[in-house]
Amino acid sequence: MVDYVNSKEIQALAPTIAKLSQIYQQENSWRVMENKHQGFHQLISKQLEGSAFSPRPINPMPRYNDFHERPPIGAPIEKNNRLHGNETRRIPPPPKENMALYALLNNEGDIVAGRYIESIDYSKTPIKIDTKTIGYLAVSKRKHLTEGYEVDFLEQQRSYLWLIAMLSMGLVALITFPLSRHVVEPIKLIAKGMHKLTQGEYQQSIDLKRKDELGELSRDYNELALTLSENDKARKRWLANISHELRTPVAILRGELEAMLDDVRPITKSNIASAADEVKHLQHLIDDLSLLTSTDIGGMRYRKQNENLTAVLTSELDKYDSYLSNAGITLTRDITTKNIITFIDKTRLFQLLENIINNCIKYSHATEFKLSLTYKNANNMAILTLEDNGNGVDKKHMPHLFEYLYRVDDSRNRSMGGSGLGLSICHNIVMAHQGDIKAEISSLGGLAIIIQLPAT
Known part of the structure; x- marks a missing residue:
């Protein structure tokens, strides 16, 4: 002025x-x-x-x-x-x-x-x-300015400005207090929940019922809490399973050796052979654990190259046919004639198939086994399906089938000689090929293992 x-x-x-x-x-x-x-x-x-x-x-x-x-x-x-x-x-x-x-x-x-x-x-x-x-x-x-209409104008404007400032402050207070509560309260809930997560309390969720970014954050928080809870359960289950699997052969071996030392059982070749069987089972379990550890840390070596997956499976099916026939299981083939080129390690792929077929023979009581290969053009994936008409698995067990030492039977009967690590190894092999593996109910009535591998 x-x-x-x-x-x-x-x-x-x-x-x-x-x-x-x-x-x-x-x-x-x-x-x-x-x-x-x-x-x-x-x-x-x-x-x-x-x-x-x-x-x-x-x-x-x-x-x-x-x-x-x-x-x-x-x-x-x-x-x-x-x-x-x-x-x-x-x-x-x-x-x-x-x-x-x-x-x-x-x-x-x-x-x-x-x-x-x-x-x-x-x-x-x-x-x-x-x-x-x-x-x-x-x-x-x-x-x-000390006089004149400008001074009067400034004084009038100053009064108006004070009035506007007071009204603005009141309006800001009326808006910001509810708004800050609307924003701060969910953040406090999420911060409190995060603190509980750091203390190991995973069984919790936050339901904000909002459609903004804080609502998305609460949903992500709930997913995180659920994932941590499942991982914690898997870790505890893993510790319980591994301790059980290791304790059983060690306890049997110790009992047989102490019985022979105390002259309860004679030191004969058959008794020593029985103890040796437990040592073999223990060694097999340790080898599987070592293999899984290698896959987790990237120690398992893969020699990948471009292979025609259709031709590879076709040439290998005769071996699987005779193997399944000896167990009283009929092999059904449904392989596309299209050449599907994939970047794979054939040795690891055969190891994967053998583990799944062995599980079918030992645990499913199936009479029919079907191997299918199709090509999904939408995402350029080769779909390999292995299914049987055996006993199958309840849906509640399917998400855990590929966990270490997981078994469907609660009795954990080892009479079949399994360690519970075969499907875990299969999972790691598929992941190493940038693929995906899952278990579903088979169209034949039993269990279906579906494997997706990227095609080139």
Whole structure:
């Protein structure tokens, strides 16, 4: 507002600038205006009369003669390059607050008339004849407003601004408090739940019933809690299974050896053979665990190359046919004639098939086994399905079939010689081929193992 008032004052003096230009043209100099302070002030006053910028009267500048009257010691001397000899001029007291000062300067910046104090900031408007600058009209800049309609306007605006600020603060408070509660409360619940997760409390969920980002975060949190809970159960089940699998052969072996040492059983070749069988079973279990560990840490080596999966399975089926026939199981084939090129390790693939076929022979009591190979063009995948018409598996067990040492039978009967690690090894082999393996109910009535391998 102060800058606006200063610019408006200069605009109001535009006719005065034109008048001064005419005065200069009379003698082609400022001689007629030199030291005519009162006349210059009257010229300004007449132009600004009746406006908000009307100046107060200015007393003539007092003069002092070097021989008769000297200025007080230390009094500032006003700049006037036109004084000669011993003539000096003392600067009057500073102007009253917010009172404008006006001065006429020549084109070199020397004062011609009016009042010019170097310590005060002035707006200098050039006075021109055609394109030539002949002088400047200097108007002191106001630093602040003390009177006039601008001050009233500012006071009114200040009142309005305070009112608007208070209303805005009230409105912000009414909006932000419910909004912050709407946002902060779910975050507190999730933070509290995360703290419980760090303490091992996985059996929990957060139901925010929201459709925004916090609702998605709560759903992800619930998935995380469920995954951690399942992993924790699998870990405990793994520890229980491995301890059971290792304890059983060790306990039998120890019992037989102690019986022979205590002469309860004679030390015969047959009794030692029985103990050796337990050692073999223990060794087989340890070998399977070592193999699984190798696959988990990437230690199992694969020699992959592009193979025609259709041709590989066709050439291998005769071996599986005779193997299944010896167990009283009929092999049914349903292999596409399309050449499906896959990047695989044939040795590991045969190991995978043998584990699944062995499980079928030992545990399913099936009479029919079907091997199918199809090609899914939508995602460029080879689908290998192995299914039987045996006893099958309840749906509740299917998600756990590929876990280490998982068995469907609660009795954990080892009479068949299984370690419960065959399907876990199959899972790791498929994962190493960037594929997917899952168990479903077979169309034949038993269990179906579905394997997907990427085709090239």
